[in-house]
Amino acid sequence: MLLLPCPNCGPRNVAEFRYGGEMHPRPPAPEAVDDEAWTDFIYMRANKAGRHREWWYHHRGCGLWFLAERDTTTNTILRTYLPAQPHGS
Amino acid sequence: MWRHHDLAPSYDVVIIGGGVHGLACAYYLAQDHGITNVAVLDKSYIGAGGSGRNTTILRSNYLTPEGVVFYDESLKLYSQMAEEFDFNVLFSRRGHLTLAHTDGAVRTMRRRAEVNRLQGVESWLIGPNEIKRLCPALDVSEHPRYPILAALYHPPGSIIRHDAVVWGYAAQADRRGVHIHQHTTVTGIRTANGRVTGVETTRGFIKTGAVLNATAGWATTIADMVGVRLPIVTYPLQACVSEPLKPFLDVIVVSGSLHVYVSQSDRGELVMGAAVDPFASYSLRGSLAFAEGIAGHMLELFPALRHVRMLRQWAGLCDMTPDYSPIMGLTPVEGFFLDVGWGTYGFKAGPISGRCLAELIATGHTPPLIFPFRLARFYERDLVGEKGAASVGH
């Protein structure tokens, strides 16, 4: 199966990881957001058929949360990386 | 069975998705409401999506009263379908067992049994002896990890020839003047002033004021064309089939803890499925992990089947929603309707969904049966939680 390159550990079988969902930043100030926008944050998703960014957790490994850029139609992993700065989400 | 047509420049209703949901809607538009200037578009052959890939299980033993009533209506339509279409869809009443391996599961099964019976649906809790009588192949002996404590027994549980359902609806819709356009991909939807004006396809543009998104796996892609946001994440769901065997499994067996469901078809093959894949994807390739997992779990339940050979594995796409219930009805865009979010339980709901969406499109009124499943429910915080009754919801 898919080899997922963990930024710490290198390419490992995808079975070692847990999927964390598409990248979906949490509003930094939740109270400032109106009900509709908050509902969108909680429930609505881009669910892109194509290239998107998503979270992975190295569950049976180093415990790192990292991002991957993957084409969801082919499962091709374009790159994996750590967020540039703490993302607050 | 169905004719080929050129794409007309306009239709009263355009249905995107030529599976059981879309074709049923077309049929009921014509049959119940006399609306026949309808086009059903599919980017492949009809039934190429979920309708042709599911494990053909029909049941109504759900958890919420709204869910139970809804799925039971569908089951009734399925049971009458052969006569209605004069086409044998091989509807086969088998009886359905949902195994409970923990006391928490027993509690949930009892809850489902009570809710079911209060809606007039046959379901009750049975113990290991009765389970063994119904299904001699099951191992009900002491098992440290997955003891079979009880099961929810649902006699109306059935299987059916899924392709035949698609063909039946297609033929009937075609006969009533509906145009079925296979190998026609939707590339865009035009709107003006917040309402739908037409559909762009690989074969040309269609002018229309009513578009139904009846796709699975592509719900977001289509909804994006009109800017409607959906709470859907698409996951592959894999299934497999064994070589044909002389009949030994009369009932449908499901185990939530073991993430497996199985039935034996009228052709003698075991049809098996499990939980959705562990990560979201649009790839239909399938994985070895699925094959290993399902084999292991099947043998936990039926150790005698170790010589049975897996013949073929495949995958379909499931649009998962936060509450494991579908999304049906109106959207903020006028003329754009939804029949999506069907997760792992879409096929069994095809007939009733089609009928209800037809009513909505024809009359403008949302039938009470599907009102609980409106898109607005997420904004109103009024979810319909069926996670406890989707076959392998957790």
Added chain:
Amino acid sequence: MAPEAPFDFVFAGRVYRAQPGDTIASALARNGVRVISRSFKYHRPRGLLCAAGHCPNCLVQVGDEPNVRACMRPVEPEMIVEPQNAWPSLGFDLMAAVGWLERFLPVGFYYKAFIRPRRLWPWFERFLRRAAGLGRVNLATPPGDYVKQYLHADVVVIGGGRSGLRSAIAAATAGADVVLFDENPTLGGRLNYSGDETAAAERAALLARVAALPNLRCYTQATVLGWFEDHWLPVSQGNRLWKVRAKAVIVATGAYEQPLLFANNDLPGIMLAGAVRRLLHQHRVKPGERAVVVTNHDEGWAVAAELLAAGVTVAALADERHPTPAILSADLPTVPIFWGHTVVRAEGRASLRRVWLAPLTVDGRPGAPLQTIPCDLLVIAAGSTPANGLLYQAGARIAYHDETGQFVVAELPPGVFAVGRVTGWEEDQAAEVGRQAAAFALDQHTAPDLPSHGTRSLPAPCYRPTPGKAFVCLCEDVTAKDIAMAVAEGFDSLELVKRYATVTMGPCQGKMCAVASIHLTAAATGRSPAATGVTTARPPLTPVPLGVLAGQPMEPLRRTPVDEWHRRHGAHMMVAGLWQRPEHYGDPLAEVKAVREAVGLIDVSTLGKLRLTGPGVPAFLDRLYTTRLGDLPVGRVRYGLMGNDEGVILDDGVTARLDEQEWYITTTTGNAEAIYEWMQWWAQAGWGEGVHITDVTDDFAAFNLAGPRARAVLQALTTADVGNTAFPYLHVRQLELAGVPCRVLRIGFTGELSYEIHCPAGFGPYLWETILAAGAEFGMRPFGVEAQRVLRLEKAHLIIGQDTDAMSDPLSAGMAWAVKFDKPDFLGRRSLLRVRAQGLRQRLVGFEVLTPGVTPEEGLQIVQTDGNGRPTIIGWITSSRYSPTLGKAIGLCWLPAELAARPGTPFTIHREAGPVQARVHHGPFYDPTGARLRS
């Protein structure tokens, strides 16, 4: 040990003699047994066709094992082999009568039949179901032994024929670590049965080179089942499943010979050339006495010569081509040659008796039959199709060449290579490809590889369906006419034809019939084969037993350090996620009584336990929990409720601050891993500055010592002062108990004075027994999960996951006290503010049962009856028990908020045996002020 002398085995109840090295099929052929099975639908007699494990004709039952390919399974002494799908016997199968009804049973007949009367359909269906299926499952099959192993290689070669071996040798010589898999018992592929000495010599030379290369490992009887992402290959070998990771893959799987389409083309005695050669050269068996050969390439002539050499009469050779100078009929002077002819009909009852040949007319169609030739063997050497399923799965692009009628590799993805006949060509550059694969695997970049391209196309079969039953799909008994009919009925694309006619859906999964189906569908729809497309190649490429895929059962079972003591003392164990816990020790009500009146001890080691350290922990916890934890003083303990941004309850537990920067947090049983992951998410998301988290669940055993005499027991185990002033409620102390270093948390799930004792896991059994010994004089009893459930229910404490579900929020669940809105931001705050503003719809609330003598089961529904007597569900029971302490049945339930608001409000629980009346109760049922906790 392989037998070395002839031996006996049983087939269809008769004893036969086999030679060492025989397969079941070759042994049967040796004994002149021609009919091996009955076909799926019409129960037509079937015999050996391919002898390569591709077709369904030789499926037999071997003991417990259904659907065994007789041509691939070595026969063993005393083996009991049964035919399948025939009753009462293979020779006299009553179901063959179905064949007479063939006219009424065309493709898809069942869709148009048995519709009315509706009530008779179940009866018909019962008959259809009984007639279906091939092999039989023995429900008493004993367990088996299976193994799984990983394997890594630079280059994996699939197929050990000539091309595979040559490319493997080249790759290994270039320095790659190479593994080769072949599904046959010996390497060499067709070199094993080519019947001439050059082939044998070539084989020996190749094997010698293989043996000389230490970095080339070969596995025989190993079948590659599929290709998965990043060159992940499952390989079944007997009872073993290899899971192989390669850096590059060379597919050398060869080609499948294809049958021809003509009337009765499924009779026993009709064989593909490869089958004939295997019988002749590998097994030294004459496949028949009098043969006719039909061919469209030179190989057919060689086969005819080999038959003659073996003493088989060759009554005719029909070559579909027209004569060319390259082929000399002098090669076979005794054989009548029919140029430009093909076979159009076969006849025989249980096996072949004669064939009809006809000339091919100018447009390639058969003309009027000319020759009837008696024979008992028809050899078909009329074309092959590449066995390219793996290439499709790996993402190769395969193109159809109109000129040659062959499927050829057009484009290969990186890391995937193909050599030999699988490419659709005869020649190949196996050695060059091997080197390229090695270079790719070893990261030495080469120019993009062009797929191996020969000049001679692999001879392709030509389909000219004749009148009569020309079977396309042997597995499902689908004829050429059926396909035409399907198209005519409107199923006019390949996928629809497949699903309607079920062609390619049987055990062979299209190996024998996919190409024919494509051509027939193309012809019927007026499209080219290229435009018709192909059906999807899916794993497994060869059917694989569930046992092999499953391997040894490996379901982890977690036991606490005290597990053995529980079992020895009569505990009735229950499943709690991955854990095993004592439900009770024989008398749960007595256990409840002991805790209320004396003292009890329960093993709660299954609780999740997390250690958090660092200066950032207070702020971190305040953001993750709805409760306020950041200001917890050292030495104190507080209940914690965790939610998510949706406002849904995730977990609860207890937080203890052991030191300024040392925190100890418990989670519900089985949830530690998930909570740890959740915490890591938020920590790594930016809230984790100065926070370090460790999962210490397995490091500690934990026991809850509960009851009015708990302090006395505790004091007996330590010299520290554990009086109520020194050690108040909701405090934590680090104490030595009986010499064991412990952290003791004073909390109160059961509602009695209680101490939750956590000690290093290794001390668990000792401490457990020591506490019990110390408690004996105070009337101590161990208690289990069931008693705990009653005790906590008497205090109206909820259990997350039982009283709440994946959508419950803390406000509706009656936990508003645990939600501190005055904290600036925590997970769930925004959503819960909205819940509060909207008002609650449903509430979790306590109840007491009014109807005497009934304890309603958990899961029962609460109903309101309308004017017509019809019940509507308004809520349901999540927890319910008879309380021995209070002498009545109590519980928790969800009700509409208006009803739940007032204590004493009556409601009705629906129960099959009769409705149960109950009324709302607020707060704990027992000791509402919590005096006993604080005592």
